[in-house]
Amino acid sequence: MPESHTLQMSRRQIFTGGALAASALALAACGGPGATGGSGSDTAGKDPSELTIGIAMPTKSSERWIKDGQNIRTQLEELGYNVNLQFAEDDIPTQTNQIDNMITQGVNLLIIAPIDGTALSGQLDSAGEAGIPVISYDRLIRDNENVSYYTSFDNYDVGTQMGTSLLIGMGVLDADGNDAGKSPATPYNIEVFGGSPDDNNAPFFFNGAMDVIQPYIDSGVLAIKSGQTDFNTVATMRWDAATAQSRMDNLITSTYSDGSRVDGVLSPLDSMSIGILGALKGAGYGTSAQPYPTVTGQDAEIAGIKSILAGEQYSTIFKDTRALADAAGQMAVAILTGGEPEVNDTETYDNGVKVVPSYLLKSEIITKDNVQTSLIDTGYVTEDEVK
Ligand code: BGC
Numbered sequence: 001m002p003e004s005h006t007l008q009m010s011r012r013q014i015f016t017g018g019a020l021a022a023s024a025l026a027l028a029a030c031g032g033p034g035a036t037g038g039s040g041s042d043t044a045g046k047d048p049s050e051l052t053i054g055i056a057m058p059t060k061s062s063e064r065w066i067k068d069g070q071n072i073r074t075q076l077e078e079l080g081y082n083v084n085l086q087f088a089e090d091d092i093p094t095q096t097n098q099i100d101n102m103i104t105q106g107v108n109l110l111i112i113a114p115i116d117g118t119a120l121s122g123q124l125d126s127a128g129e130a131g132i133p134v135i136s137y138d139r140l141i142r143d144n145e146n147v148s149y150y151t152s153f154d155n156y157d158v159g160t161q162m163g164t165s166l167l168i169g170m171g172v173l174d175a176d177g178n179d180a181g182k183s184p185a186t187p188y189n190i191e192v193f194g195g196s197p198d199d200n201n202a203p204f205f206f207n208g209a210m211d212v213i214q215p216y217i218d219s220g221v222l223a224i225k226s227g228q229t230d231f232n233t234v235a236t237m238r239w240d241a242a243t244a245q246s247r248m249d250n251l252i253t254s255t256y257s258d259g260s261r262v263d264g265v266l267s268p269l270d271s272m273s274i275g276i277l278g279a280l281k282g283a284g285y286g287t288s289a290q291p292y293p294t295v296t297g298q299d300a301e302i303a304g305i306k307s308i309l310a311g312e313q314y315s316t317i318f319k320d321t322r323a324l325a326d327a328a329g330q331m332a333v334a335i336l337t338g339g340e341p342e343v344n345d346t347e348t349y350d351n352g353v354k355v356v357p358s359y360l361l362k363s364e365i366i367t368k369d370n371v372q373t374s375l376i377d378t379g380y381v382t383e384d385e386v387k
Helices: 003-014 017-030 063-078 092-104 121-129 155-169 201-218 241-255 270-282 302-309 321-336 371-376
Strands: 052-057 082-087 109-112 134-137 149-153 188-192 222-224 264-266 316-318 358-361 364-366
Touching (some): 052 063, 052 092, 063 082, 063 321, 082 092, 092 109, 092 121, 109 321, 134 321, 149 321, 155 201, 155 316, 188 201, 188 241, 201 222, 241 270, 264 270, 270 302, 302 316, 302 371, 321 358, 364 371
Parallel strands (some): 052 082, 052 109, 134 149, 188 222
Antiparallel strands (some): 316 364
8 A cells, every 4th residue: 555545544543532522631731832933722621622724725616625614524523513615706805805704703723725826815814813823724825924833735746646647647757757768769748737826736747748858848748839838827717627738729820720739637626627628629639530639637626526537637636635634633733732733744835934844745647447446446436526
């Protein structure tokens, strides 16, 4: 079993029922230091039923955030905490209002996945003044000292997995990720897409992927035929599928009307991949004479998995939101009981003001070969949902 799975399972096992309650009590008893950037101390020793945790998620338009929100809420409610869970439909003023209200209502801790990582400074200042600890969830909140902790995946690694799966799908790497020794007469054509420029994760994904892809551009195996290579040019505001589809439409018209073929597309999100595949379909791809290029993705969303099983999208990156919810819940409990949350990275996530102590999880490449073992057998999705 890979190390990441062992780690996630052991955290999961700890974070269930009585075992967690016992560990929470143990933490409370040893009365460790309070959280960085939030006191937590005035909550230690209180019954969970006296405490409320505010959870601010960015949107319900993407499946993963619904699961994240529900998973964190379930974990904490099972332990007796009160939970105020809000989704902001990708609208920044909605999210700032929701967090303002939570602070006014006196929540004891905030778990926030920001829409725009730079847009919450006012809220973080108020949280700091009120002594409310803040856990930045999956996406880093930037430019404020009152971010107590961060939990996410190893986002650079998620990017290298995207890049690696693109190269495996194109046959540039073999199934084990080793160089397959391709040296085409003319380079294979790829196009690259980035995520939302206001999301701290998006450059991590893009840089991770490009670090894997770039050597093959340098050696002439691949070319980004449009010449659109830098993050700001290829970024997709709010990860919007329609924006990705229309950029792919434009690329096909501007760059591939000479009869050349798109052989690969780096896409950082399943719903964007579906938009990109739609544009390609409209241009005649998806037939035996003109198969789809290798298209990557992220999040193992139902529609993405279906597309993979239908032989359209090639890959996705599975980030187990159950494990992330566990990690966030465990952090919250440690802080509220006066303990110190477990972290495994104290270097990578500099939010512009401080390096935020982080707990990072591992992700996994999914293709049609491991949908069953990694997603269905683990109960992340059901067979009925994806088949
Ligand atoms: C998350 C991804 C998600 C994207 C769009 C990123 O911050 O890490 O998992 O696909 O946002 O919602």
